[in-house]
Amino acid sequence: MVTVGASIADEFKDLLHDYKLSFEIYVEDYRESIEEHLRENLRLAEDDKVGEFNFARYHPYNEIRQYLTDTAGRYSNLATVVTVAHTFEGRPVLALKIGVAKNTPKRAVWIDAGVHAREWIAPATALYFINQLVTRYGHDQTVTDLVEKLDWYIAPVINVDGYIYSWSHPARRLWRKSTSYDNSTCAGENADTTTVRNCTCLGVDLNRNWDVHWGEPIGSSWDPCSGTYHGRSPVSEPEVKGVSDFILQRRGEIQAYLSLHSYGQLWMYPYGYNATKVPKDNKDHVKLSEIATAAIRKVHGKQYQHGRVADILYVATGNSKDWAYEKAGIVHSYAIELRDVWEYGFLLPHDQILPTAQELFPAFIQVGLYVWDGPNYEYIPYPASGAESTGRLLDSTVYQWLLATSLMMRIFI
Numbered sequence: 001m002v003t004v005g006a007s008i009a010d011e012f013k014d015l016l017h018d019y020k021l022s023f024e025i026y027v028e029d030y031r032e033s034i035e036e037h038l039r040e041n042l043r044l045a046e047d048d049k050v051g052e053f054n055f056a057r058y059h060p061y062n063e064i065r066q067y068l069t070d071t072a073g074r075y076s077n078l079a080t081v082v083t084v085a086h087t088f089e090g091r092p093v094l095a096l097k098i099g100v101a102k103n104t105p106k107r108a109v110w111i112d113a114g115v116h117a118r119e120w121i122a123p124a125t126a127l128y129f130i131n132q133l134v135t136r137y138g139h140d141q142t143v144t145d146l147v148e149k150l151d152w153y154i155a156p157v158i159n160v161d162g163y164i165y166s167w168s169h170p171a172r173r174l175w176r177k178s179t180s181y182d183n184s185t186c187a188g189e190n191a192d193t194t195t196v197r198n199c200t201c202l203g204v205d206l207n208r209n210w211d212v213h214w215g216e217p218i219g220s221s222w223d224p225c226s227g228t229y230h231g232r233s234p235v236s237e238p239e240v241k242g243v244s245d246f247i248l249q250r251r252g253e254i255q256a257y258l259s260l261h262s263y264g265q266l267w268m269y270p271y272g273y274n275a276t277k278v279p280k281d282n283k284d285h286v287k288l289s290e291i292a293t294a295a296i297r298k299v300h301g302k303q304y305q306h307g308r309v310a311d312i313l314y315v316a317t318g319n320s321k322d323w324a325y326e327k328a329g330i331v332h333s334y335a336i337e338l339r340d341v342w343e344y345g346f347l348l349p350h351d352q353i354l355p356t357a358q359e360l361f362p363a364f365i366q367v368g369l370y371v372w373d374g375p376n377y378e379y380i381p382y383p384a385s386g387a388e389s390t391g392r393l394l395d396s397t398v399y400q401w402l403l404a405t406s407l408m409m410r411i412f413i
């Protein structure tokens, strides 16, 4: 599937005809789809109730930041706001630490989202998880235990600058990278809209900048104008530096690293940089991934495929999950592509926000249980009552087929 600018659409169609390539127009006017998606979000905001955070719509960054501060204030016995980094533009990158304070060191789980700006469902899913942990504490035995026993670090938006940029104009809704730039990286004659400030392209892919197999020939780009530009050097980006320092300072403590992305419905483990290399903990990865994807499926019937990144998606070098596994020694390091498979992609409709967040919630709980118990963990169903499995909607036959054949858009996610 390709997106073609309006100015060259006719020429492109002629070219396809000339080469006798059959094609089908999937969306006639993508800009209109974006604008409708944004209008719908504004309509939903009108129904917001004072003092309540609406988890069924997308939120701009100032509202997310406010939610983190409000939650830490309201649940001060459980939650604190921690600053893990500062962005290129100088904004703080915040995480909520959720856990009952103990005198002895606790094991911890790290969850981040919003690494790629346009993947709005990822921050929404992280925020819902925060809400479930704090509101279920004291009412739900499993959640209470996991908040007592573990610390949860949840950073809903890592790429704060990029996220704000993607909200700033409909033409920027599909922005992926950060907004950093370096005048010395001018890549020649580039006249597209991402070319700014003396021909320097904007942004670094924050999931290609980690100090692990950085800049290897396949899996990222040296071109600042590419969507997968890996930056000037490993860890050149302040967001990546801040998060990696934060995690290394808690080495041994953080025992699971989850990074939320969209889309594709995939639960992925190392490696991303090499398609044939199998990590020594593969058996353990497969076991937890089977448990987590089964937990997801139980909620609304959605199928999430699991596997090694380079095997089921594409080769990606300098990514955070490989770094967490190889450099920070976190055995359970996963990247999760949320809904959907390819129908709406980054413009996931609003009526799928809550269902997506709901289906990931028990999967995160399973990660917590596994971290607590270790490799001998025997699956404990959560929720025990099975109440959340009612009213499930199964994936369409087309989805099942796409999942089975791995035929999804080769767009970077």
Ligand SMILES: [Zn+2]
Residues within 6 Å of the ligand: 115, 116, 119, 260, 261, 262, 412, 413
């Ligand atoms: Zn992504």
